[in-house]
Amino acid sequence: MRPSINVNQTERIVRALERAGYQATPNRRLVARLVAATGGHFTAADLLERGRRERVKIGRATVFRALEVLTALRVVERLELPSGSHAYVVCDPDxxxxxxxxxxxxxxxxxxxxxxxxxxxxxxxxxxxxxxxxxxxxxxxxxxxxxxxxxxxxxxxx
Amino acid sequence: MRPSINVNQTERIVRALERAGYQATPNRRLVARLVAATGGHFTAADLLERGRRERVKIGRATVFRALEVLTALRVVERLELPSGSHAYVVCDPDxxxxxxxxxxxxxxxxxxxxxxxxxxxxxxxxxxxxxxxxxxxxxxxxxxxxxxxxxxxxxxxx
DNA sequence: TTGACGTTGATACTCGGTCTCATTTGGCGG
DNA sequence: CCGCCAAATGAGACCGAGTATCAACGTCAA
The missing domain is CATH 3.30.1490.190 (Ferric-uptake regulator, C-terminal dimerisarion domain)
Structure with missing residues (x-):
């Protein structure tokens, strides 16, 4: 596991935010980092829990809002698993x-x-x-x- | 609008239920009829409301349960609309x-x-x-x- | 400094769906 | 026809994901 990969991924996401005119607030950076650190798909609840484990506090609504803008920027996409439930994945916006x-x-x-x-x-x-x-x-x-x-x-x- | 089309569709669904060993109860027949009568996709809430309009009473849980078995029989499928919400459609189980x-x-x-x-x-x-x-x-x-x-x-x- | 605006968190709410549980019903053997 | 049992049902509690509201806060520019 080379951390540099995730760091770059995080930076990529943060830059996407800034390019689109959003503030790269600490909360959004946090979400970017959490998202980048996932291997695979994740849910808002996952992020929230990992945030809690790192003892960083962030509101539920804020996580959803961050995912919302990341989805709009197509940095993440929402997909439906065969089980019928939803999950997010990071992907190429381009x-x-x-x-x-x-x-x-x-x-x-x-x-x-x-x-x-x-x-x-x-x-x-x-x-x-x-x-x-x-x-x-x-x-x-x-x-x-x-x-x-x-x-x-x-x-x-x- | 030729009712016969829907009648046949309803019968097809009812037969699928029976073939799979489920009772073709009045409630399930009702759901079959409602489902067959839809042109296009529908939600559980749609069925419930159309049921109410026909002044037939059926429980919410029952509708969900019926949709569940119909989905298992692949008589209906659940799909995700571009909006991100779910809907059911009738289709060919074969x-x-x-x-x-x-x-x-x-x-x-x-x-x-x-x-x-x-x-x-x-x-x-x-x-x-x-x-x-x-x-x-x-x-x-x-x-x-x-x-x-x-x-x-x-x-x-x- | 002030004001506008973007961001945040808490919390209430909605929506689709599931679970529980007591009651009813259908189907069947006798 | 009776009685029984499993399947089906309805009411309502519950749940998880997501949205709406609203007051408080941060940031930035004039």
Whole structure:
């Protein structure tokens, strides 16, 4: 674990805030740091609890508000897990993409839209819809978790 | 509006319940009917309110429970609207598909998975994930709504 | 310094959904 | 037809995520 990665990530988020004209207040910096420190998806409650564990006090509403602006800036996105509940993930604000999420550890990766755009177009044409937005979410087991499972369960199960 | 369409749809749902070993109680029949009568997506609250309007009394919990079993039977699915809120839609329980939803009127159509499976596979391979599930949701303007808009706003806007 | 405005926290509230529990009902064997 | 049991139901408490309100506070510029 190289802390520099998260520090950079935090800075990236803070800069995004400033660029958009928001004050980079201590609270927002805190949220940025907490968000950057997550490996994978998280909820507002997660952040709140980790904040508490670090003995930093921040109001619930403030966390939600920070997530709201980060979502607007597309620094984080909200996704719906297969369970039906919501979670946030950090991601690249700069290009249209989708999410590939590990059902085991929650890690999330951005996936380029790629050929999907073509497919979406085609569906639209076929059904006569003018398509405005689409959302694709992929869930599965990431390489690390797969490797870990192999160790505890060598050879797998029938 | 040909009522027979909805009657058949209702029957289809009721049969699905019975096939799965659930009692087709009056309440469940009612929910089936209400669900079948929706053009597009709906919420539990919608059903409840339409029930009330018909002066049939049914408990809130019962509606949720009915939707729960219908969801399990894949007669309805829950989707997340671009607004972030949830809604249910009726759909075909028999094959894997996705939803194309009109952002204006809420009408929803099933869309075959088609080439998406291949794309999903490829993403999985490229990222080293063993993909378990995926969800694709498309939102746009359906032909009917598009036509209606043309009438009120002929030629469109620049 | 003053005032405007952005930010914050506490708290109340809403909304969708679940849980509990006592009651009712449906279906079935006798 | 009776009686029984499991399934289904309704009322209402509860819950978690998110929003609204409002008063207090910070920041910055004139």
């Amino acid at each position: 290009e249209h993409h989708h999410h590939l999420v590990c059902s085991n550890c929650g890690r999330s990766e951005d996936v380029a839209d790629g050929e999907l755009a073509r497919l979406v177009d085609e569906v639209g044409r076929r059904h006569g819809y003018r398509i405005e937005t689409h959302r694709l979410e992929l869930f599965g087991i990431c390489p690390l978790c797969a490797a870990a499972t192999e160790v505890t369960d060598p050879g797998g199960r029938a | 094959e894997h598909h996705h939803h194309l939803v009109c952002s204006n009127c809420g009408r929803s159509e099933d869309v075959a998975d088609g080439e998406l499976a291949r794309l999903v596979d490829e993403v999985g391979r490229r990222h080293g994930y063993r993909i378990e599930t995926h969800r694709l949701e498309l939102f746009g303007i359906c032909p009917l709504c598009a036509a209606a808009t043309e009438v009120t706003d002929p030629g469109g806007r620049a």
